[in-house]
Amino acid sequence: MAEAIAFYALSVLILGFAILVVSTRNTVHSVLFLVLNFLCVAALYVTLGAEFLAVIQVLVYAGGIVVLYLFVVMLVNLKRPPETHQDPRRQTLTGFVLAGLVLGELVAIAVYSALPPTPTGGVASVQGGNVERVGYALYVDYLIPFEVASMLLLVAMIGAIVLAKKEL
Amino acid sequence: MITPAHYIVLSAALFIIGVIGVMVRRNIIIIFMSIELILNAVNINLIAFSHQWQNVIGQVFAIFVIAVAAAEAAVGLGIILAFYRNKETVNIDEMNLLKW
Amino acid sequence: MLDTVVIPLLKILILLNGVLIAVTYMVLLERKVIAWVQVRLGPMRVGPYGILQPIADAVKLMVKEDITPTRADKWVFTAAPIIVIVPALIVFAVIPFGDQVDLFGRTVSLYVTDINVGLLYIVSVASIGVYGIILGGWASNSKYPLLASLRASAQLISYEVAVTMTLVSLIVVAGSLSMVQIVRAQQDAHVWFVFLQPVAFVLYFIGGLAETNRAPFDLPEAEQELTGGFHTEYSGMRFALFFLAEYANMIVVSAVATTLFWGGWLRPFPSIQVAPLAWLGLVPGWIWFLAKTFVFLYVFLWVRATLPRYRYDQLMRLGWKVLIPLAIANLIVTGFVKVLL
Numbered sequence: 001m002a003e004a005i006a007f008y009a010l011s012v013l014i015l016g017f018a019i020l021v022v023s024t025r026n027t028v029h030s031v032l033f034l035v036l037n038f039l040c041v042a043a044l045y046v047t048l049g050a051e052f053l054a055v056i057q058v059l060v061y062a063g064g065i066v067v068l069y070l071f072v073v074m075l076v077n078l079k080r081p082p083e084t085h086q087d088p089r090r091q092t093l094t095g096f097v098l099a100g101l102v103l104g105e106l107v108a109i110a111v112y113s114a115l116p117p118t119p120t121g122g123v124a125s126v127q128g129g130n131v132e133r134v135g136y137a138l139y140v141d142y143l144i145p146f147e148v149a150s151m152l153l154l155v156a157m158i159g160a161i162v163l164a165k166k167e168l
Numbered sequence: 169m170i171t172p173a174h175y176i177v178l179s180a181a182l183f184i185i186g187v188i189g190v191m192v193r194r195n196i197i198i199i200f201m202s203i204e205l206i207l208n209a210v211n212i213n214l215i216a217f218s219h220q221w222q223n224v225i226g227q228v229f230a231i232f233v234i235a236v237a238a239a240e241a242a243v244g245l246g247i248i249l250a251f252y253r254n255k256e257t258v259n260i261d262e263m264n265l266l267k268w
Numbered sequence: 269m270l271d272t273v274v275i276p277l278l279k280i281l282i283l284l285n286g287v288l289i290a291v292t293y294m295v296l297l298e299r300k301v302i303a304w305v306q307v308r309l310g311p312m313r314v315g316p317y318g319i320l321q322p323i324a325d326a327v328k329l330m331v332k333e334d335i336t337p338t339r340a341d342k343w344v345f346t347a348a349p350i351i352v353i354v355p356a357l358i359v360f361a362v363i364p365f366g367d368q369v370d371l372f373g374r375t376v377s378l379y380v381t382d383i384n385v386g387l388l389y390i391v392s393v394a395s396i397g398v399y400g401i402i403l404g405g406w407a408s409n410s411k412y413p414l415l416a417s418l419r420a421s422a423q424l425i426s427y428e429v430a431v432t433m434t435l436v437s438l439i440v441v442a443g444s445l446s447m448v449q450i451v452r453a454q455q456d457a458h459v460w461f462v463f464l465q466p467v468a469f470v471l472y473f474i475g476g477l478a479e480t481n482r483a484p485f486d487l488p489e490a491e492q493e494l495t496g497g498f499h500t501e502y503s504g505m506r507f508a509l510f511f512l513a514e515y516a517n518m519i520v521v522s523a524v525a526t527t528l529f530w531g532g533w534l535r536p537f538p539s540i541q542v543a544p545l546a547w548l549g550l551v552p553g554w555i556w557f558l559a560k561t562f563v564f565l566y567v568f569l570w571v572r573a574t575l576p577r578y579r580y581d582q583l584m585r586l587g588w589k590v591l592i593p594l595a596i597a598n599l600i601v602t603g604f605v606k607v608l609l
Contacts, residue, residue, distance in 0.1 A: 007170045011178045018182055018205050022189030027197055028344065028406065034201050035399065041208050048219040053227050055388040057211075060234050063395025065204070065241045067425060070402055072245045073197060074418070076252050095191025099184045106180035111173070131385055131445055133224045134231070142228050149235045156239035163246030166253075 006047050013040040027073045031066060038062045052131045175216030183209035196260045200244055207237045279380050283360055291515040292322035298569050305573040332504035337408060340501065344407035349502065349509035352400030355393045356516040362386040363523045364448045366533040366554035378533075378554055379448065386447040387439065390524060391432055394479070397513065398424045401488070401498050404510070408501035417498040419580065420488035424479055426587040431475035433595035434468045437602040438528055441465060451532035458539040462529040467598045469529045471591055473564075476521035478587065480514060483572035487580055522564035526557060533557045 017037035024030045038061045045054035138146055182205060189202030211230045218226025252258060296311065296318065303310030311318030336345055366378035383389060398421050405417020441464055442450040454460055462469045478485040489497035499510045526532060533553030537545055578586070 003170050007174060014178070015181055015185065018185040021205065022185060022193060022198065022202055027195065028341075028403075030198055030201060032344070032347075032399075032403070034204065037205070038208065041212065044212065045215055048215050050215050050218065050227050050230075051383065051385045052388070053215060053230055055385045055392050056231060056234060059388065059392035059395060060238055061204070063392055063398070063428075064425075065238055067398060067402070067421065068241055068245055069197065069201065070399070071421070072248060074402075074406060074414075075249065076197070076258055092192050095188055098191060099188045102187060103180060103184045106183070107177065109176075130224075134227050137224045137228045138231065141225075145232060149232055152239050153235060156242045160242040160246040163243070163250045
């Protein structure tokens with residue numbers, strides 16, 4: 001019961017803030033709604049027993065990535081708003097139609113493939129809390145992908161610095 | 169009783185909102201934020217199945233998704249800043265230099 | 269019902285009131301300490317030795333006119349102080365003030381909750397507070413607050429990296445992210461972690477000074493350059509919220525330093541059971557905790573009264589070129605030692 005209440009309340013908040021993100025005119029307000037959306041998603045992770053990921057979500061997304069967005073929005077201090085002119089190629093209509101089609105498809109998949117819940121033991125080979133299990137999986141089973149991800153972040157960091165620098 | 173189907177529907181709806189944002193808005197910063205919404209929709213699915221199967225591998229994948237999102241945001245915003253310095257716009261319809 | 273609802277609510281009530289009272293008296297203490305350093309008297313008029321000054325300040329702030337600039341973004345302007353104060357207060361949920369005690373025949377633990385990602389929770393929630401500062405400066409629609417808020421957010425993000433990196437090496441030593449488990453680990457190790465991680469403690473404290481915008485890193489509030497900082501346009505209770513958040517963050521940094529490095533509620537020499545030290549065990553744990561936290565708070569004020577302010581480029585150079593490389597080196601050394609031992 002409590003799980004259902006939490007799920008529905010968080011779902012409404014997540015979807016509501018997501019709609020506000022894409023529909024608000026003011027870009028700074030849009031960024032703010034994005035933060036609220038991410039915080040609600042983090043709360044959803046907590047209800048799913050993934051505390052470590054919830055904290056990472058707040059730390060990386062809400063505390064890092066979105067601050068970057070906010071910085072860029074403030075630096076790109078727009079003299080003329082980007083959406084004043086008419087949409088030349090009717091992309092708005094196409095967008096909604098395509099989105100509706102994808103929604104229909106996803107709902108169909110979800111409805112037809114709704115398996116009966118069969119929780120299994122899985123490969124939880126390490127006892128302990130969520131952090132220990134995630135850490136074990138990350139550093140033992142997925143060590144190579146983890147290193148590749150670190151290389152990706154390094155490359156992205158160097159690329160961002162090169163792009164943002166005025167002259168090298 | 170909340171089944172994985174509930175989470176799939178939630179994540180599908182979030183995904184769709186992100187897709188609409190990408191297709192409809194012309195401000196590239198908003199488009200980037202819509203992509204973050206899409207990535208979050210994916211993460212919700214991964215975590216829901218991780219909970220369903222009592223297996224942490226879904227959470228490990230979600231961590232990789234977050235890492236990729238961080239890399240994407242850093243490079244993408246760098247491109248936006250570089251572009252804005254040259255053309256004074258963030259409208260994606262005016263970013264058509266590669267067509268020439 | 270009693271264990272799951274009433275007792276936690278009571279704890280939260282006591283904690284929030286305690287924190288807010290502590291914060292108001294921190295302001296008085298700061299004025300007094302700086303006055304002593306400068307051979308002045310400080311506030312003396314309200315009550316004996318000025319001890320009722322915080323109440324006078326609070327009344328003044330509450331009855332002051334609440335001004336919103338006409339060109340300001342109303343919603344964001346209102347939300348910014350709230351965004352600053354909420355993370356500063358909810359961090360206290362995982363700080364362990366003491367171990368379990370017997371109270372009225374029940375066993376009560378002296379912390380609101382103990383989650384197994386406690387330390388990460390503190391770091392991540394603290395990183396939300398930066399939004400209030402950026403948005404407060406932006407929404408004022410005024411140039412000095414905007415400059416100050418850009419300075420503040422760049423500073424907070426830079427030093428957050430250094431502090432988080434530093435804390436990782438402490439986590440390696442402690443082997444847990446739960447604040448209570450970290451204190452227990454210090455009991456099991458028979459030593460406070462400051463003796464195992466002295467570099468980490470120094471880095472953490474410098475980073476803590478910078479993250480709370482305190483002197484010598486109070487660039488965002490440099491009155492001579494910015495007419496007051498990101499909260500220039502705020503008045504009355506909204507200004508007070510920014511002020512409360514700054515002091516609450518100081519208490520958080522001190523309490524976390526106590527918990528992670530100085531043994532939390534443990535007495536000095538936590539595992540030596542000899543007669544000359546027995547009297548140390550008579551003092552309850554929470555008094556040790558509060559005393560240690562108070563020492564750090566005093567150091568905050570002492571530093572402010574002593575050191576001149578950094579220049580902005582020096583601040584950034586210190587953060588990126590000294591603290592972060594040192595934190596990474598410390599982490600590598602810690603990892604090697606941990607593997608080899």
